[in-house]
Amino acid sequence: MxxxxxxxxxxxxxxxxxITPAFIIRKPEQSIHMTIMKRLAATAAASxxxxxxxxxxxxxxxxxxxxxxxxxxxxAYHKLTGVGLNYQSIGSGGGIxxxxxxxxxxxxxxxxxxxxxxxxxxLLQFPMIIGGVVxxxxxxxxAAGQLHLDGATVAGIYLGEITQWNDPxxxxxxxxxxxxxxxxxxxxxxxxxxxxxxxxxYLSKSSPKFMSAVGANTSVQWPTGIGAKGNxxxxxxxxxxxxxxxxxxxxxxxQNKMSYAMLSNKSGAVVSPNAESFQAxxxxxxxxxxxxxxLILTDQAGAKSWPITGASxxxxxxxxxxxxxxxxxxxxxxxxxxxxxxxxxxxxxxxLPAPLIAQVKxxxxxxxxxxxxxxxxxx
Amino acid sequence: xxxxxxxxxxxxxxxxxxxxxxxxxxxxxxxLILGGVTxxxxxxxxxxxxxxxxxxVSREIWNPVTDEYGALAPIYGTLVTxxxxxxxxxxxxxxxxxxxxxxxxPLLKRPIGVAVELLAAVPSIIFGIWGLFVxxxxxxxxxxxxxxxxxxxxxxxxxxxxxxxxxxxxxxxGVVLAIMVLPFIAATMRDVFDTVPPMLKESxxxxxxxxxxxIWNVVVPHSRVGIVGGxxxxxxxxxxxxxxxxxxxxxxxxxxxxxxxxxxxxxxxIANEFTEAVGDLYTSSLIALGLLLFxxxxxxxxxxxxxxxxxxRQGSAAI
Amino acid sequence: xxxxxxxxxxxxxxxxxxxVATMTGLACLGAILWTLLSHGLAAMSWRLFSxxxxxxxxxxxLLNAIYGSAVMTLFGILIGSPIxxxxxxxxxxxxxxxxxxxxxxxxxxxxxxxxxxxxxLFVYEIVVVHMGHFSALAGCLxxxxxxxxxxxxxxxxxxxxxxxxxxxxxxxxxAYPWRTTISVLYPAARSGIVTGLLLAIARISGxxxxxxxxxxxxxxxxxxxxxxxxxxxxxxxxxxxxxYKDWQDLAWAGALIITLTILLLSISARVILAMLQAERxxxx
Numbered sequence: 001m002x003x004x005x006x007x008x009x010x011x012x013x014x015x016x017x018x019i020t021p022a023f024i025i026r027k028p029e030q031s032i033h034m035t036i037m038k039r040l041a042a043t044a045a046a047s048x049x050x051x052x053x054x055x056x057x058x059x060x061x062x063x064x065x066x067x068x069x070x071x072x073x074x075x076a077y078h079k080l081t082g083v084g085l086n087y088q089s090i091g092s093g094g095g096i097x098x099x100x101x102x103x104x105x106x107x108x109x110x111x112x113x114x115x116x117x118x119x120x121x122x123l124l125q126f127p128m129i130i131g132g133v134v135x136x137x138x139x140x141x142x143a144a145g146q147l148h149l150d151g152a153t154v155a156g157i158y159l160g161e162i163t164q165w166n167d168p169x170x171x172x173x174x175x176x177x178x179x180x181x182x183x184x185x186x187x188x189x190x191x192x193x194x195x196x197x198x199x200x201x202y203l204s205k206s207s208p209k210f211m212s213a214v215g216a217n218t219s220v221q222w223p224t225g226i227g228a229k230g231n232x233x234x235x236x237x238x239x240x241x242x243x244x245x246x247x248x249x250x251x252x253x254x255q256n257k258m259s260y261a262m263l264s265n266k267s268g269a270v271v272s273p274n275a276e277s278f279q280a281x282x283x284x285x286x287x288x289x290x291x292x293x294x295l296i297l298t299d300q301a302g303a304k305s306w307p308i309t310g311a312s313x314x315x316x317x318x319x320x321x322x323x324x325x326x327x328x329x330x331x332x333x334x335x336x337x338x339x340x341x342x343x344x345x346x347x348x349x350x351x352l353p354a355p356l357i358a359q360v361k362x363x364x365x366x367x368x369x370x371x372x373x374x375x376x377x378x379x
Numbered sequence: 380x381x382x383x384x385x386x387x388x389x390x391x392x393x394x395x396x397x398x399x400x401x402x403x404x405x406x407x408x409x410x411l412i413l414g415g416v417t418x419x420x421x422x423x424x425x426x427x428x429x430x431x432x433x434x435x436v437s438r439e440i441w442n443p444v445t446d447e448y449g450a451l452a453p454i455y456g457t458l459v460t461x462x463x464x465x466x467x468x469x470x471x472x473x474x475x476x477x478x479x480x481x482x483x484x485p486l487l488k489r490p491i492g493v494a495v496e497l498l499a500a501v502p503s504i505i506f507g508i509w510g511l512f513v514x515x516x517x518x519x520x521x522x523x524x525x526x527x528x529x530x531x532x533x534x535x536x537x538x539x540x541x542x543x544x545x546x547x548x549x550x551x552x553g554v555v556l557a558i559m560v561l562p563f564i565a566a567t568m569r570d571v572f573d574t575v576p577p578m579l580k581e582s583x584x585x586x587x588x589x590x591x592x593x594i595w596n597v598v599v600p601h602s603r604v605g606i607v608g609g610x611x612x613x614x615x616x617x618x619x620x621x622x623x624x625x626x627x628x629x630x631x632x633x634x635x636x637x638x639x640x641x642x643x644x645x646x647x648x649i650a651n652e653f654t655e656a657v658g659d660l661y662t663s664s665l666i667a668l669g670l671l672l673f674x675x676x677x678x679x680x681x682x683x684x685x686x687x688x689x690x691x692r693q694g695s696a697a698i
Numbered sequence: 699x700x701x702x703x704x705x706x707x708x709x710x711x712x713x714x715x716x717x718v719a720t721m722t723g724l725a726c727l728g729a730i731l732w733t734l735l736s737h738g739l740a741a742m743s744w745r746l747f748s749x750x751x752x753x754x755x756x757x758x759x760l761l762n763a764i765y766g767s768a769v770m771t772l773f774g775i776l777i778g779s780p781i782x783x784x785x786x787x788x789x790x791x792x793x794x795x796x797x798x799x800x801x802x803x804x805x806x807x808x809x810x811x812x813x814x815x816x817x818x819l820f821v822y823e824i825v826v827v828h829m830g831h832f833s834a835l836a837g838c839l840x841x842x843x844x845x846x847x848x849x850x851x852x853x854x855x856x857x858x859x860x861x862x863x864x865x866x867x868x869x870x871x872x873a874y875p876w877r878t879t880i881s882v883l884y885p886a887a888r889s890g891i892v893t894g895l896l897l898a899i900a901r902i903s904g905x906x907x908x909x910x911x912x913x914x915x916x917x918x919x920x921x922x923x924x925x926x927x928x929x930x931x932x933x934x935x936x937x938x939x940x941x942y943k944d945w946q947d948l949a950w951a952g953a954l955i956i957t958l959t960i961l962l963l964s965i966s967a968r969v970i971l972a973m974l975q976a977e978r979x980x981x982x
Contacts, residue, residue, distance in 0.1 A: 059925075059926075071753030072753060074753065075752075075753050075756065086926070088914065088926075090654050090655055091655045093443075093655040093656070093657050094654050094655030096657050097654075097655060097656065097657045098654075100657070101830070102830060102831075103830060103831040103832060104831075163543075183542075183543030183544070184543070185543055185545050190630035190631075190651055190652070191651060191652065191655050192443065192652075192655040192656075192657060215444060217443075217444040218443075218657075219443040219444060220442070220444055221440070221441065221442045221444075221632070222631075224633075225631065225641075226545060226547065226629040226630065226631060226641045227629060227630030227631050227641070227643075227651075228630065228939075229630070229651055229939060230939070230940075232936075232939060232940035232941055232942075233939045233940075235940075235941035236939055236940060236941045239941060240511070240512075240515065240516065240546070241519065241545060241546055241547075242519060242520075242546075243543070252941060255941075255942070256941040256942070258941075391874050391877070392874070394874070394876055394877075395874040395875065395876045395877075397876075398875075398876035398879070398880075399788075399792060399875070399876070401784055402784045402785065402787045402788035402791070402792065403788055403792070404784075405780075405781045405782075405784035405785035405788060406784075406785040406788040406789060406793070406798075406799075406802050407802075408781055408785065408846075409785055409802055409805055409806050409809065409846065409847075409850065410801070410802060410805055412809065412843055412846070413805050413808070413809060415820065415824070416816060416817070416820045419819075419820050419823040419824060420816070420819065420820065420823075422823075423819075423823055470719070471719045471722055471723060472719075473716075473719070474715055474716035474717075474718065474719025474720065475716070475719050475720045475723050477712075477713075477716040477719075478716040478717055478719065478720040479720070481713075481716075482713060482716065482717065491720065491724070493968070494724060494727055495723055495724075495727070496964075497727065497961060497964065497965075498723070498726070498727045498730075500900060500960050500961055500964040501730060501904075501957055501960070501961075502903075502904025502905070502906075502931070502956055502957065502960060503904070503906070504904065504906045504931055504934055504935060504953070504956075505730065505734060505904075505953050505956070505957055506730070507938075508934070508938045508949065508950075508953060509729075509730050509733055509734070511938070512733075512938075513729070513733050558726045558730075561723055561726070562723075565723065589705055589706060589708070589709035590709055590713060591708060591709040591712045591713060592705065592709070594712075595712075612811060615811050616811060618813070619811075619812065619813025619814075619815070619816070620813070621813065621814070621815045621906070621907040622906045622907060622931075622935070626938070626939070646813060646815050646907070649815055649819070650815060650907060650910060653819075653822075653910070653911055654910070654911060654914075666819060666823075669815070669816055669819045672813060672815075672816065673812070673813070673816050676811075676812060676813055676816075677808060677812070680807075680808050680811045680812070681804070681808055684804060684807045684808060685804075688804075
């Protein structure tokens with residue numbers, strides 16, 4: 001048990017408090033023995049209240065997109081420093097809501113908030129990690145990386161226009177692949193999700209019809225298909241349902257050995273999702289001139305770019321109510337930028353480039369303050 | 380125990396007053412809880428209801444981006460899944476009650492009765508994961524294709540069974556709910572059948588009626604009130620069920636004519652979306668859904684309780 | 699003659715249908731328990747009771763979740779059952795036939811069957827919003843509210859079963875109702891009230907929906923009551939819907955633990971009730 005041992009004096013005082021009344025408040029028929037047994041039970045209950053919790057000092061909630069790497073980092077950081085990070089992967093929408101309600105130390109969202117929204121809420125956002133959203137399929141006989149799709153076709157599937165896997169539009173893109181006549185079951189995010197934002201943004205850019213019918217946001221009205229909660233839910237549902245197509249962050253597809261599809265990017269090349277193609281997409285990003293780091297990396301130019309790349313952001317208050325907790329969180333993020341990069345690489349996330357990290361740290365020092373002093377202790 | 384001492388008597392009276400007050404307070408707390416629930420739900424739902432007015436219950440749209448919400452899809456899902464559950468569970472429960480009271484050898488009566496009631500003790504989340512991992516694949520691979528091929532081809536009723544076999548959806552949710560409410564209905568009906576005076580049944584047999592005829596013409600009319608009460612209690616349970624349904628309903632805010640399509644119910648919408656609802660109107664709309672569910676289930680359960688109480692009074696009067 | 703044959707055939711048909719119905723019901727129970735046992739037992743190990751919930755892909759157990767559920771159930775019962783017992787006492791002793799009691803009994807039965815997610819919403823509105831964060835305390839309150847109707851109903855029923863003679867003897871000796879209740883009725887109805895407690899525990903230990911917006915969840919060990927606390931049902935909810943095999947195995951193991959606990963409690967309640975009825979029957 002990881003709990004810190006309570007102070008011995010406190011312990012004695014507590015015992016005294018509990019045993020003494022046993023001699024006063026008891027039924028005449030009841031023996032002292034019975035009363036003490038009952039009080040012992042009460043002690044056990046009372047001690048649960050006074051034990052100090054050691055772990056879970058930093059609380060965060062939000063995007064499921066970066067959750068696999070956040071969880072890995074949290075585990076390693078906890079082993080290293082004993083400080084725990086309790087991250088609830090409830091979707092970007094949830095993260096935004098919880099940080100606005102001040103129920104967590106930081107929020108996480110894959111959809112960057114617009115600078116005006118940030119200013120109105122008193123929040124600061126900065127990118128933490130870059131990853132890619134990949135379409136995953138469950139078709140008998142089709143393995144990972146075999147299926148080739150493009151934005152317009154995927155938009156057609158999710159609009160309900162293309163309903164079977166052996167549709168001519170899909171066949172043209174995959175002349176050598178044997179596609180069965182199975183019905184397509186599109187799976188989408190039923191919760192407020194940054195992954196959903198990235199995916200719908202890409203489809204909107206690829207299909208004007210999709211843009212006007214559905215649009216791009218953390219939560220949209222999908223015309224057809226099944227809803228699932230979180231990246232986890234979509235991965236699970238797609239694995240379970242025959243003939244389904246879904247969209248998940250690449251780490252989920254990799255960890256669960258799912259069949260991902262290749263996409264055609266803006267330059268017309270067919271790319272596979274991996275750290276290299278995510279990095280190519282992120283290479284053109286102009287972070288220095290992005291107001292409040294508001295940048296969307298979908299459908300970037302470049303022969304090697306993966307079309308559905310995105311950064312995942314952290315949201316904290318510029319003037320936090322609990323500066324100590326925010327400082328702990330920032331220390332964790334600083335550690336993650338430096339020592340967590342290799343772990344991120346294992347899961348095919350792209351760590352931020354060094355100049356961007358330096359820029360972010362400068363933002364921390366200058367913009368996150370409490371009583372005029374920067375909150376971050378600089379380590 | 381001597382009470383001649385007046386001081387002692389006075390103390391006893393004080394204790395009596397305190398005890399009585401404490402028990403009354405606890406009893407009033409029950410009323411307070413119900414009142415509190417109603418008030419807090421109504422208060423939370425007010426912004427959405429005021430903003431949308433009646434259109435809240437008549438529109439299907441559920442769009443968090445444009446902040447437009449309509450409860451029609453969840454209401455439809457709740458009602459249809461509960462209806463399917465009742466259609467499947469009531470005859471089965473009736474059959475089980477019939478078996479337990481008439482056909483079952485006395486030795487097996489207790490164990491089978493206990494087994495059916497144990498089904499009621501299983502927490503609803505277990506039904507949910509069982510439904511998702513065991514029932515849905517079976518339905519997707521075997522049952523749904525059969526339904527689509529054979530019944531989907533029929534003219535009118537075929538529209539109910541069209542569309543790709545997802546495995547999950549409204550029908551699956553209805554089946555899971557049916558299994559959930561089955562023990563309640565079976566147990567209530569069995570208890571009600573047991574209260575029929577043997578004299579009445581013997582009279583029927585004496586006239587030469589078969590077992591089924593006695594049951595259908597004597598036992599059922601006699602237990603009418605109890606049967607309806609039990610069914611409504613089961614219905615109330617099915618309407619409010621969250622976890623069993625959330626896993627298998629498909630989370631789609633859409634109304635489809637096909638039972639094989641995904642949908643949503645009020646409780647699963649709230650369970651899925653509440654912690655992430657951004658914006659006052661979104662949260663308020665979800666609470667408004669909760670208020671609607673509360674009103675629907677309150678009505679059904681209150682009516683069921685009233686019926687069952689009438690039965691209790693009738694039963695004790697007959698004795 | 700023909701009509702008789704038709705009647706006999708109908709009789710045979712419907713009776714065999716009822717047999718089929720019973721078989722179906724038992725088959726469903728069997729299928730669920732079988733799945734639960736086969737998946738759950740496969741995932742059982744001592745790790746479950748000694749390690750915390752792991753990150754995805756890691757090895758771990760369910761210790762914080764089991765602890766959280768135990769704590770919240772305990773406090774839920776501690777808060778809810780005294781209220782239920784006292785209220786049941788009021789209805790049985792003081793409010794036999796008053797208008798107020800009829801209303802309270804009615805409302806109680808409604809609360810008994812009310813959807814638990816509504817209770818969760820209620821506690822969210824009055825506790826979580828005001829505290830500003832999720833907490834185990836809010837979870838305990840939600841569970842307490844769910845425990846009250848069960849304990850109220852059983853307490854009232856059990857107190858009503860005590861022979862009137864015992865109450866009269868006590869009153870004849872000059873005891874006030876409070877004295878009679880505490881010294882005579884509670885001991886006499888002891889096993890019945892305990893049954894009510896067991897049933898209440900069984901009811902609230904399986905509830906998920908009310909904990910979703912009150913206690914939330916916590917992947918670490920936490921004993922603070924004013925912070926989110928891990929609990930089995932929400933952990934099962936999260937892990938079962940995930941694509942990670944380790945998490946799904948843990949979900950099944952947790953489901954098995956909950957189901958066995960609740961079945962044990964329900965069976966114990968039954969056994970105690972049966973003993974109670976046997977006692978009564980053997981001439982008191």
